[in-house]
Amino acid sequence: MTEVSIGALDALDVGVGRRFEIGDEAIAVFRTDQGVFAIGDRCSHAEASLSEGELFGTEVECPRHGAEFDITSGKPLSLPATKPVSTYQTRIEDGRVLITIEGEATDG
DSSP, X not given: OEEEEEEEGGGSOBTOEEEEEETXXXXXXEEETTEEEEEESBOTTTOOBGGGXXXXXXXXXXXXXXXXXXXXXXXXXXXXXXXXXXXXXXXXXXXXXXXXXXXXXXXX
């Protein structure tokens, strides 16, 4: 596993998704009042970018067909999605956001 810094916590707006590419991984990162969460950026139903979706608390709505996902677990909360998306461990250190990626990764 590799831990990668994606930048300063202050650079992430609360309630807005942001896409990061780390190695071969496209990751949607969300800053909420509960913390920073990272999930796979591709909807498991129609491959739309979840980072472009609207965030409601800890639920993101896919901008393409409206499927909702829990950003804390990756689980789908509504149809048409039935499969979860990947989740990534995050932590804050010295004001920077770190994401853990399985395998080798490089800053994106």
